Amino acid sequence: MKPTKKFGVQIKKIMKISELNKKIKKCDKCGLIETRINALCGEGNLKAKLMLIAQAPGENEDKQGRMFIGPSGKVLDKLLENAQINRKEIYMTNLVKCTLPKNRKPKQDEIEICCKYLEQEIALINPGFLVPLGFYVTKYIFEKYSFPQFSRKEFHEITGKLVLNDNRKVFPLTHPAALLYNDSFKDIVKKNYKKLKILSFTCKWYNCCPLKWFYEKGKLDRKWIELYCQGDWESCVRFQMEERYEYHPDNMLPDGTIDEKMRI
């Protein structure tokens, strides 16, 4: 039987990722080679909609050469379980592929050299959503895709909020390891991770929603579809009103404002 085109594309992707992973495993491009045991490759579903990007491997990950197997991995598993997400559904990788001595923050030159691998992973997997975990990874992703910059203090304000730029959807989250040191914000972190499930599906009302019609007729900017209908539909005001059986006009946007230009 002749392989289908889709199957051929998938095989090519597997081959390219495996070539990339071989390069990562042998990499000696920065000083972190001195202190690492294993350079960690990404793991998971090559067709994933969600790509979780952590900062760098921890001690256990470095020893065993696997993603998220130490204490922060246990926290991640609980957060994913609570969100009803299986590790097999997602792709996980690191910004810096080798462990950082004493868990220090990554240096700018280490990020600049190592991020080339992440860029290739993003291009190959092409996930619907990039999910940077923690401040440094989010800062890198925001810079790369020209999102507004933010300070350390402002980081918690952008976690759990979907943003879109350059056709890239980014959903920053708190790194699970943060809960090992301070679990006072556990509830908000759990709530934000639960959104990963929301992002995995298109809104159930999409096929009969007037906004789909407006979009297909060129009367609605694609950003509304990306950010809400095929993104965080739970935050859509129309969706919330629909669920409460409340009247809402056809020209109401997902943020609740009325667009007078939209007329059927």
Ligand code: SF4
């Ligand atoms: S951190 Fe990245 S660039 Fe540095 S040695 Fe490891 S894989 Fe290579």
Ligand code: SF4
């Ligand atoms: S506009 Fe809102 S209710 Fe309509 S499909 Fe999009 S998310 Fe769902």
